[in-house]
Amino acid sequence: MRNETVNIIKLNLIPLLRGARGVSGGVFLLLDENTRKHCLPVLLKTSPELKKAKIIQIASGEKNKTIESCNHIWAELTKSNADRNSLLINLGGGVICDIGGFCASVYKRGIKHINIPTTLLSMVDAAWGGKTGIDFQDIKNLIGTFKKPDVVFVEPKFLKTLPDRQILSGMAEVAKHALIADKKYWKLLKEENFTLKRSGEKIINKSIEIKTNITRKDPLEKSQRKILNFGHTIGHAIESYSNKYDKDPILHGEAIAAGMICEALLSSIVAGLPQKDLNEIIYWISAVFPPVKLNEEAIPEIMKFMTNDKKNKEGKINFTLLKRIGKAEIDYECDVKLIEKALKTY
Ligand SMILES: NC(=O)c1ccc[n+]([C@@H]2O[C@H](COP(=O)([O-])OP(=O)(O)OC[C@H]3O[C@@H](n4cnc5c(N)ncnc54)[C@H](O)[C@@H]3O)[C@@H](O)[C@H]2O)c1
Numbered sequence: 266m267r268n269e270t271v272n273i274i275k276l277n278l279i280p281l282l283r284g285a286r287g288v289s290g291g292v293f294l295l296l297d298e299n300t301r302k303h304c305l306p307v308l309l310k311t312s313p314e315l316k317k318a319k320i321i322q323i324a325s326g327e328k329n330k331t332i333e334s335c336n337h338i339w340a341e342l343t344k345s346n347a348d349r350n351s352l353l354i355n356l357g358g359g360v361i362c363d364i365g366g367f368c369a370s371v372y373k374r375g376i377k378h379i380n381i382p383t384t385l386l387s388m389v390d391a392a393w394g395g396k397t398g399i400d401f402q403d404i405k406n407l408i409g410t411f412k413k414p415d416v417v418f419v420e421p422k423f424l425k426t427l428p429d430r431q432i433l434s435g436m437a438e439v440a441k442h443a444l445i446a447d448k449k450y451w452k453l454l455k456e457e458n459f460t461l462k463r464s465g466e467k468i469i470n471k472s473i474e475i476k477t478n479i480t481r482k483d484p485l486e487k488s489q490r491k492i493l494n495f496g497h498t499i500g501h502a503i504e505s506y507s508n509k510y511d512k513d514p515i516l517h518g519e520a521i522a523a524g525m526i527c528e529a530l531l532s533s534i535v536a537g538l539p540q541k542d543l544n545e546i547i548y549w550i551s552a553v554f555p556p557v558k559l560n561e562e563a564i565p566e567i568m569k570f571m572t573n574d575k576k577n578k579e580g581k582i583n584f585t586l587l588k589r590i591g592k593a594e595i596d597y598e599c600d601v602k603l604i605e606k607a608l609k610t611y
Pocket residue numbers: 297298299300303304325326327330357358359360361363383384385386387390391392393394395396397405406423424425426427428431434435517518
Protein backbone atom coordinates (compact mmCIF):
# COMPACT_ATOMS: atom_id res chain seq x y z
CA MET A 266 0.00 0.00 0.00
CA ARG A 267 1.13 3.55 -0.64
CA ASN A 268 1.33 5.99 2.16
CA GLU A 269 -0.70 9.15 2.13
CA THR A 270 0.68 11.11 -0.77
CA VAL A 271 1.30 14.82 -0.73
CA ASN A 272 0.73 15.82 -4.32
CA ILE A 273 -2.47 15.70 -6.26
CA ILE A 274 -2.85 12.23 -7.73
CA LYS A 275 -5.29 12.54 -10.55
CA LEU A 276 -7.64 9.72 -11.19
CA ASN A 277 -6.82 9.57 -14.84
CA LEU A 278 -3.12 9.19 -14.18
CA ILE A 279 -3.17 6.16 -11.98
CA PRO A 280 -5.43 3.14 -12.16
CA LEU A 281 -7.38 3.41 -8.94
CA LEU A 282 -6.77 0.01 -7.55
CA ARG A 283 -3.03 0.06 -8.00
CA GLY A 284 -2.97 1.85 -4.68
CA ALA A 285 -4.92 -0.88 -3.01
CA ARG A 286 -2.99 -4.06 -3.62
CA GLY A 287 -4.02 -6.93 -1.44
CA VAL A 288 -7.72 -6.28 -1.82
CA SER A 289 -9.45 -9.60 -2.23
CA GLY A 290 -12.56 -9.28 -0.11
CA GLY A 291 -14.56 -7.01 -2.36
CA VAL A 292 -14.57 -3.31 -3.14
CA PHE A 293 -17.24 -1.03 -1.71
CA LEU A 294 -18.02 2.50 -2.83
CA LEU A 295 -19.55 4.85 -0.28
CA LEU A 296 -21.39 7.89 -1.65
CA ASP A 297 -24.39 10.14 -1.13
CA GLU A 298 -27.15 11.08 -3.58
CA ASN A 299 -25.22 14.10 -4.88
CA THR A 300 -21.91 12.37 -5.41
CA ARG A 301 -23.76 9.44 -6.98
CA LYS A 302 -25.31 11.80 -9.48
CA HIS A 303 -22.36 14.09 -10.18
CA CYS A 304 -19.18 12.23 -9.31
CA LEU A 305 -19.79 8.52 -9.85
CA PRO A 306 -20.07 8.85 -13.67
CA VAL A 307 -16.75 10.76 -13.75
CA LEU A 308 -15.12 8.11 -11.57
CA LEU A 309 -16.43 5.17 -13.60
CA LYS A 310 -15.25 6.76 -16.79
CA THR A 311 -11.68 6.97 -15.55
CA SER A 312 -11.77 3.76 -13.51
CA PRO A 313 -14.17 1.36 -15.26
CA GLU A 314 -12.92 -1.51 -13.06
CA LEU A 315 -15.03 0.05 -10.31
CA LYS A 316 -18.25 -0.84 -12.08
CA LYS A 317 -18.03 -4.10 -10.17
CA ALA A 318 -17.83 -2.34 -6.80
CA LYS A 319 -20.80 -2.61 -4.46
CA ILE A 320 -22.39 0.77 -3.89
CA ILE A 321 -23.36 1.90 -0.41
CA GLN A 322 -25.37 5.12 -0.32
CA ILE A 323 -26.17 7.34 2.64
CA ALA A 324 -28.11 10.61 2.70
CA SER A 325 -25.98 13.74 2.25
CA GLY A 326 -25.20 16.42 4.77
CA GLU A 327 -23.85 16.95 8.26
CA LYS A 328 -27.17 15.91 9.84
CA ASN A 329 -26.48 12.40 8.56
CA LYS A 330 -22.97 12.14 10.01
CA THR A 331 -24.50 9.88 12.63
CA ILE A 332 -24.39 6.41 14.10
CA GLU A 333 -27.58 5.58 12.13
CA SER A 334 -25.67 6.09 8.87
CA CYS A 335 -22.88 3.91 10.26
CA ASN A 336 -25.41 1.18 11.06
CA HIS A 337 -26.51 1.24 7.45
CA ILE A 338 -22.91 1.08 6.16
CA TRP A 339 -21.95 -1.78 8.48
CA ALA A 340 -25.18 -3.64 7.61
CA GLU A 341 -24.42 -3.36 3.90
CA LEU A 342 -20.84 -4.54 4.42
CA THR A 343 -22.09 -7.49 6.46
CA LYS A 344 -24.79 -8.36 3.94
CA SER A 345 -22.14 -8.59 1.22
CA ASN A 346 -19.78 -10.62 3.41
CA ALA A 347 -17.11 -7.94 3.49
CA ASP A 348 -14.05 -9.31 5.22
CA ARG A 349 -10.75 -7.98 6.50
CA ASN A 350 -9.39 -7.83 2.95
CA SER A 351 -12.20 -5.62 1.68
CA LEU A 352 -11.71 -2.03 0.61
CA LEU A 353 -14.01 0.91 1.22
CA ILE A 354 -13.70 3.81 -1.22
CA ASN A 355 -15.18 7.08 0.02
CA LEU A 356 -16.44 9.21 -2.84
CA GLY A 357 -17.67 12.49 -1.45
CA GLY A 358 -17.08 15.48 0.77
CA GLY A 359 -15.84 15.65 4.33
CA VAL A 360 -18.95 13.95 5.66
CA ILE A 361 -18.43 10.86 3.48
CA CYS A 362 -14.67 10.80 4.19
CA ASP A 363 -15.18 11.18 7.97
CA ILE A 364 -17.94 8.61 8.30
CA GLY A 365 -16.48 6.17 5.77
CA GLY A 366 -13.08 6.36 7.46
CA PHE A 367 -14.71 5.74 10.83
CA CYS A 368 -16.72 2.75 9.61
CA ALA A 369 -13.64 1.28 7.92
CA SER A 370 -11.53 1.76 11.03
CA VAL A 371 -13.70 -0.42 13.24
CA TYR A 372 -15.37 -2.89 10.86
CA LYS A 373 -13.73 -6.25 11.68
CA ARG A 374 -11.10 -4.20 13.55
CA GLY A 375 -10.18 -2.25 10.46
CA ILE A 376 -10.30 -2.60 6.69
CA LYS A 377 -8.49 -0.58 4.02
CA HIS A 378 -9.99 2.67 2.84
CA ILE A 379 -9.34 5.18 0.09
CA ASN A 380 -10.58 8.76 0.02
CA ILE A 381 -11.68 10.37 -3.22
CA PRO A 382 -12.67 13.85 -2.03
CA THR A 383 -15.19 15.67 -4.19
CA THR A 384 -15.55 19.01 -2.38
CA LEU A 385 -12.87 21.67 -2.04
CA LEU A 386 -13.01 21.29 1.73
CA SER A 387 -12.35 17.58 1.62
CA MET A 388 -9.66 17.89 -1.09
CA VAL A 389 -7.61 20.35 0.94
CA ASP A 390 -8.41 19.14 4.42
CA ALA A 391 -10.88 16.44 5.50
CA ALA A 392 -9.57 13.64 3.26
CA TRP A 393 -6.07 13.91 4.75
CA GLY A 394 -4.51 13.23 8.10
CA GLY A 395 -6.56 10.29 9.35
CA LYS A 396 -9.12 11.92 11.63
CA THR A 397 -12.40 10.03 11.22
CA GLY A 398 -15.64 10.44 13.06
CA ILE A 399 -19.31 11.14 13.51
CA ASP A 400 -21.38 13.62 15.48
CA PHE A 401 -23.13 12.40 18.62
CA GLN A 402 -25.84 14.06 20.72
CA ASP A 403 -25.45 17.26 18.70
CA ILE A 404 -21.73 17.44 19.42
CA LYS A 405 -19.41 17.56 16.41
CA ASN A 406 -17.03 14.64 15.91
CA LEU A 407 -17.55 13.34 19.45
CA ILE A 408 -17.02 9.72 18.39
CA GLY A 409 -14.10 8.89 16.15
CA THR A 410 -10.77 7.28 15.52
CA PHE A 411 -7.45 8.02 13.90
CA LYS A 412 -7.00 5.97 10.73
CA LYS A 413 -5.07 7.20 7.74
CA PRO A 414 -6.55 6.47 4.35
CA ASP A 415 -4.41 4.11 2.30
CA VAL A 416 -4.49 6.52 -0.64
CA VAL A 417 -6.09 9.88 -1.38
CA PHE A 418 -6.96 10.73 -4.97
CA VAL A 419 -7.56 14.39 -5.69
CA GLU A 420 -9.30 15.23 -8.93
CA PRO A 421 -10.16 18.94 -9.18
CA LYS A 422 -12.53 18.14 -12.06
CA PHE A 423 -15.13 17.11 -9.48
CA LEU A 424 -15.43 20.75 -8.40
CA LYS A 425 -17.22 21.67 -11.62
CA THR A 426 -20.55 20.55 -10.18
CA LEU A 427 -19.99 21.79 -6.64
CA PRO A 428 -22.22 24.77 -5.70
CA ASP A 429 -20.40 28.09 -5.11
CA ARG A 430 -21.48 28.15 -1.48
CA GLN A 431 -19.68 24.83 -0.92
CA ILE A 432 -16.55 26.07 -2.70
CA LEU A 433 -16.47 29.04 -0.37
CA SER A 434 -16.90 26.77 2.62
CA GLY A 435 -13.72 24.95 1.57
CA MET A 436 -11.99 28.27 1.09
CA ALA A 437 -12.29 28.82 4.86
CA GLU A 438 -9.93 25.89 5.51
CA VAL A 439 -7.63 27.23 2.79
CA ALA A 440 -7.55 30.63 4.53
CA LYS A 441 -6.83 28.84 7.81
CA HIS A 442 -3.84 27.02 6.29
CA ALA A 443 -2.38 30.33 5.15
CA LEU A 444 -3.04 32.11 8.45
CA ILE A 445 -1.43 29.41 10.59
CA ALA A 446 1.54 28.55 8.41
CA ASP A 447 2.42 30.75 5.45
CA LYS A 448 2.21 34.50 5.01
CA LYS A 449 3.21 34.31 1.34
CA TYR A 450 0.31 31.95 0.73
CA TRP A 451 -2.05 34.43 2.43
CA LYS A 452 -0.76 37.09 0.04
CA LEU A 453 -1.48 34.83 -2.94
CA LEU A 454 -5.03 34.21 -1.68
CA LYS A 455 -5.60 37.97 -1.42
CA GLU A 456 -4.31 38.47 -4.94
CA GLU A 457 -6.70 35.76 -6.14
CA ASN A 458 -9.60 37.26 -4.20
CA PHE A 459 -9.96 33.91 -2.42
CA THR A 460 -11.16 32.22 -5.61
CA LEU A 461 -9.84 29.21 -7.53
CA LYS A 462 -10.23 30.93 -10.89
CA ARG A 463 -6.58 31.41 -11.86
CA SER A 464 -4.51 29.36 -9.41
CA GLY A 465 -6.89 26.57 -8.41
CA GLU A 466 -4.49 23.65 -8.57
CA LYS A 467 -1.68 25.62 -6.97
CA ILE A 468 -3.96 26.50 -4.07
CA ILE A 469 -5.20 22.93 -3.65
CA ASN A 470 -1.63 21.59 -3.71
CA LYS A 471 -0.34 24.20 -1.27
CA SER A 472 -3.08 23.51 1.24
CA ILE A 473 -2.55 19.76 1.00
CA GLU A 474 1.15 20.32 1.57
CA ILE A 475 0.54 22.42 4.68
CA LYS A 476 -2.02 20.00 6.12
CA THR A 477 0.00 16.84 5.49
CA ASN A 478 3.30 18.36 6.67
CA ILE A 479 1.65 19.06 9.99
CA THR A 480 -0.25 15.78 10.37
CA ARG A 481 2.72 13.65 9.32
CA LYS A 482 4.79 14.99 12.22
CA ASP A 483 2.05 14.59 14.83
CA PRO A 484 -0.52 12.09 13.56
CA LEU A 485 -2.30 11.64 16.90
CA GLU A 486 -2.55 15.35 17.79
CA LYS A 487 -0.33 15.16 20.83
CA SER A 488 0.97 18.67 20.21
CA GLN A 489 1.78 20.59 17.00
CA ARG A 490 -1.14 19.18 14.99
CA LYS A 491 -3.33 21.35 17.20
CA ILE A 492 -2.33 24.37 15.12
CA LEU A 493 -4.88 23.11 12.57
CA ASN A 494 -7.56 23.83 15.14
CA PHE A 495 -7.30 27.59 14.70
CA GLY A 496 -10.86 28.92 14.29
CA HIS A 497 -12.32 25.55 15.24
CA THR A 498 -12.81 25.83 19.01
CA ILE A 499 -15.35 28.62 18.61
CA GLY A 500 -16.25 27.54 15.05
CA HIS A 501 -17.27 24.01 16.03
CA ALA A 502 -19.42 25.35 18.88
CA ILE A 503 -21.20 27.75 16.50
CA GLU A 504 -21.65 24.93 13.99
CA SER A 505 -23.03 22.51 16.60
CA TYR A 506 -25.47 25.19 17.77
CA SER A 507 -26.64 25.85 14.23
CA ASN A 508 -27.00 22.12 13.50
CA LYS A 509 -29.18 21.80 16.58
CA TYR A 510 -31.48 24.78 16.02
CA ASP A 511 -31.42 26.02 12.43
CA LYS A 512 -33.67 24.61 9.75
CA ASP A 513 -30.98 25.36 7.21
CA PRO A 514 -27.77 24.97 9.26
CA ILE A 515 -24.64 26.89 8.33
CA LEU A 516 -21.81 25.01 6.61
CA HIS A 517 -18.62 23.87 8.33
CA GLY A 518 -16.48 26.46 6.54
CA GLU A 519 -18.94 29.26 7.30
CA ALA A 520 -18.74 28.41 11.00
CA ILE A 521 -14.95 28.24 10.82
CA ALA A 522 -14.79 31.65 9.13
CA ALA A 523 -16.77 33.13 12.04
CA GLY A 524 -14.59 31.15 14.47
CA MET A 525 -11.44 32.56 12.87
CA ILE A 526 -12.65 36.14 13.35
CA CYS A 527 -13.45 35.50 17.03
CA GLU A 528 -10.18 33.66 17.61
CA ALA A 529 -8.20 36.40 15.82
CA LEU A 530 -9.75 38.82 18.34
CA LEU A 531 -8.58 36.54 21.16
CA SER A 532 -5.16 36.32 19.48
CA SER A 533 -4.77 40.09 19.58
CA ILE A 534 -5.62 40.15 23.28
CA VAL A 535 -3.61 37.16 24.56
CA ALA A 536 -1.11 36.14 21.88
CA GLY A 537 0.17 39.49 20.68
CA LEU A 538 -1.31 39.39 17.17
CA PRO A 539 -0.49 42.88 15.84
CA GLN A 540 -3.46 45.23 15.29
CA LYS A 541 -2.56 45.56 11.61
CA ASP A 542 -2.78 41.78 11.12
CA LEU A 543 -6.04 41.64 13.07
CA ASN A 544 -7.58 44.35 10.89
CA GLU A 545 -6.47 42.56 7.75
CA ILE A 546 -7.92 39.22 8.87
CA ILE A 547 -11.25 40.78 9.87
CA TYR A 548 -11.40 42.75 6.62
CA TRP A 549 -10.81 39.76 4.34
CA ILE A 550 -12.78 37.12 6.20
CA SER A 551 -15.81 39.42 6.46
CA ALA A 552 -15.51 40.41 2.80
CA VAL A 553 -15.23 36.84 1.51
CA PHE A 554 -17.43 34.70 3.76
CA PRO A 555 -21.13 35.13 4.55
CA PRO A 556 -21.71 36.48 8.08
CA VAL A 557 -23.12 34.10 10.66
CA LYS A 558 -26.09 35.44 12.65
CA LEU A 559 -25.32 35.15 16.34
CA ASN A 560 -28.03 36.16 18.80
CA GLU A 561 -26.88 37.12 22.24
CA GLU A 562 -29.25 34.53 23.75
CA ALA A 563 -27.33 31.82 21.87
CA ILE A 564 -24.03 32.60 23.58
CA PRO A 565 -24.54 30.56 26.81
CA GLU A 566 -25.33 27.43 24.83
CA ILE A 567 -22.46 28.02 22.41
CA MET A 568 -20.21 28.27 25.48
CA LYS A 569 -21.59 24.93 26.68
CA PHE A 570 -20.74 23.29 23.36
CA MET A 571 -17.23 24.68 23.76
CA THR A 572 -16.71 23.06 27.13
CA ASN A 573 -17.68 19.74 25.53
CA ASP A 574 -14.98 20.11 22.92
CA LYS A 575 -12.54 17.21 22.94
CA LYS A 576 -9.62 19.59 22.84
CA ASN A 577 -10.22 20.84 26.39
CA LYS A 578 -8.47 19.67 29.51
CA GLU A 579 -9.73 20.07 33.08
CA GLY A 580 -12.54 22.42 32.19
CA LYS A 581 -10.24 25.04 30.65
CA ILE A 582 -10.83 26.09 27.12
CA ASN A 583 -7.85 25.45 24.93
CA PHE A 584 -7.08 27.52 21.87
CA THR A 585 -4.65 27.72 19.01
CA LEU A 586 -4.02 31.41 18.41
CA LEU A 587 -2.09 33.53 15.95
CA LYS A 588 1.15 35.34 16.83
CA ARG A 589 0.98 37.00 13.45
CA ILE A 590 -0.32 36.16 9.96
CA GLY A 591 1.46 32.92 8.99
CA LYS A 592 2.39 31.87 12.53
CA ALA A 593 0.17 30.07 15.03
CA GLU A 594 0.89 28.77 18.51
CA ILE A 595 -0.91 26.02 20.41
CA ASP A 596 -2.17 25.67 23.99
CA TYR A 597 -3.47 29.05 25.05
CA GLU A 598 -6.01 28.70 27.79
CA CYS A 599 -8.65 31.38 27.64
CA ASP A 600 -10.99 32.71 30.22
CA VAL A 601 -14.71 32.13 29.63
CA LYS A 602 -15.46 35.86 30.02
CA LEU A 603 -12.97 36.76 27.32
CA ILE A 604 -14.44 34.21 24.92
CA GLU A 605 -17.94 35.58 25.56
CA LYS A 606 -16.60 39.03 24.80
CA ALA A 607 -15.13 37.85 21.49
CA LEU A 608 -18.47 36.25 20.55
CA LYS A 609 -20.35 39.45 21.45
CA THR A 610 -17.91 41.58 19.46
CA TYR A 611 -18.45 39.34 16.45
N1 LIG B 1 -11.35 14.74 9.22
C1 LIG B 1 -10.87 15.95 9.10
O1 LIG B 1 -9.67 16.19 9.27
C2 LIG B 1 -11.80 17.07 8.74
C3 LIG B 1 -11.29 18.33 8.41
C4 LIG B 1 -12.16 19.33 8.03
C5 LIG B 1 -13.53 19.07 8.01
N2 LIG B 1 -14.00 17.85 8.34
C6 LIG B 1 -15.45 17.56 8.28
O2 LIG B 1 -15.87 17.66 6.93
C7 LIG B 1 -17.27 17.93 6.91
C8 LIG B 1 -17.58 18.98 5.89
O3 LIG B 1 -17.21 18.51 4.63
P1 LIG B 1 -17.79 19.14 3.27
O4 LIG B 1 -17.76 20.61 3.38
O5 LIG B 1 -17.08 18.49 2.18
O6 LIG B 1 -19.35 18.77 3.34
P2 LIG B 1 -20.22 17.56 2.74
O7 LIG B 1 -19.50 16.29 2.75
O8 LIG B 1 -21.53 17.64 3.47
O9 LIG B 1 -20.45 18.01 1.21
C9 LIG B 1 -21.16 19.17 0.93
C10 LIG B 1 -22.33 18.93 -0.02
O10 LIG B 1 -21.84 18.85 -1.36
C11 LIG B 1 -22.33 17.66 -1.99
N3 LIG B 1 -21.29 17.29 -2.96
C12 LIG B 1 -20.10 16.72 -2.68
N4 LIG B 1 -19.33 16.69 -3.79
C13 LIG B 1 -20.05 17.25 -4.77
C14 LIG B 1 -19.77 17.54 -6.14
N5 LIG B 1 -18.59 17.29 -6.68
N6 LIG B 1 -20.76 18.12 -6.89
C15 LIG B 1 -21.95 18.44 -6.32
N7 LIG B 1 -22.25 18.22 -5.04
C16 LIG B 1 -21.30 17.63 -4.26
C17 LIG B 1 -22.57 16.70 -0.86
O11 LIG B 1 -23.50 15.72 -1.22
C18 LIG B 1 -23.11 17.65 0.22
O12 LIG B 1 -24.46 17.89 -0.02
C19 LIG B 1 -17.65 18.33 8.32
O13 LIG B 1 -18.36 17.28 8.92
C20 LIG B 1 -16.31 18.53 9.01
O14 LIG B 1 -16.38 18.27 10.39
C21 LIG B 1 -13.16 16.85 8.70
